[in-house]
Amino acid sequence: MSALDSRLLDGALATALVVGSWAWEILEQGKGHPPTPLSMTLTVLVNAPLTWRRRAPFTVLVVSVGASLTYHFLGYHMGLNSIGPLVALYSVAAHASRKATGVGAVLVIAEWTHSSANQPGVALWSALGQSIIVAVWSVSTGIVVQLLVERGRQLAEEHDAAARRAVVYERVRIARELHDVVAHHMSVISVQAGLGRYVALSDPATAHTTLGVIADASHEALAEVRRLLSILRPEAPDHDDETPYTTMPGLRSLDALVERMRAAGLTIRLTVDGEPRTLPPGLDLCAYRIVQESLTNVLKHAGPAHVDIRLTYEPDALNLRVTDDGPGVVPGARPCGHGLIGMTERVTLYEGMIHAGSPPGGGFDVLATFPLFPSEEGRLT
Incomplete structure (x- = not known):
């Protein structure tokens, strides 16, 4: 997933949380929780920063938890604006250090305990236990995602390394083939050229035979070299070429x-x-x-x-x-x-x-x- 796609997805999540919280405040206004410009602004501060949760996860967590605590300290709906900090904690666990995750977990536990304990009929120990459970779940999920991403990165690096090794091996193989082809045929050509020069005037028939051997050896060498070099061509062979590639000997x-x-x-x-x-x-x-x-x-x-x-x-x-x-x-x-x-x-x-x-x-x-x-x-x- 590209950075732009991730930003759009996170922005959609933040927008959904803001709009959903506003709608819930409006529906609950008849129960003593009327929305105000301040409460709606705090709702934006709790959830909107999630748009940048991958780029600056700990900063987003601090802003979200701070706005949520302020929202609840001012007496607004205790059941709202606690999901944003939880998502921010998951993001810290998935994208930041273990130290930042530990600090973030403490902040989220404090925020969740405060909001839960202030709801009717909820004891402090129950609120604390619930807060610890959801914080551990969020951190665990984030760590698992981080490990999976890291493993995926390692697999990609191993795949690239294997591909590089395969390229090196193929280059060595082609170099060895070229050595064999060139060394053999050039040796034949060299020996025959020396013989031909020696008998050129005294024995024209033998000289003619050596020229034939040289011609055959050079033709075969060129054909084999073309076959080897064709492996390096990214495009398909030209089928209109009058000299087809030779098969592997x-x-x-x-x-x-x-x-x-x-x-x-x-x-x-x-x-x-x-x-x-x-x-x-x-x-x-x-x-x-x-x-x-x-x-x-x-x-x-x-x-x-x-x-x-x-x-x-x-x-x-x-x-x-x-x-x-x-x-x-x-x-x-x-x-x-x-x-x-x-x-x-x-x-x-x-x-x-x-x-x-x-x-x-x-x-x-x-x-x-x-x-x-x-x-x-x-x-x-």
């Missing part, structure tokens, strides 16, 4: 990846054991990126090498292994750099395990294992 794209890397100079054998299964999109992309990063590292660090890629589908796991016969890792060096860190983060996200290093016979070996939950695929997405 996965293990079904391995054949194309292998062919491209073969054209770049690697000798690759791809083996699939077990019955291939439809994987959750996130895990499918993760497995593809691990193969892509592993082949990129072979191309960058091992030169022309033989690579063995083996996918093993087990009932409750997916095993992914990429092995090459290159020179391996120099002792003390950091294998794969940020690429290995990125692969580890991806595998951990899907509750898997990864091992990368040089076996005793040389080369380099990457082994990743993902648990599969046939009945809980949603948890992997």
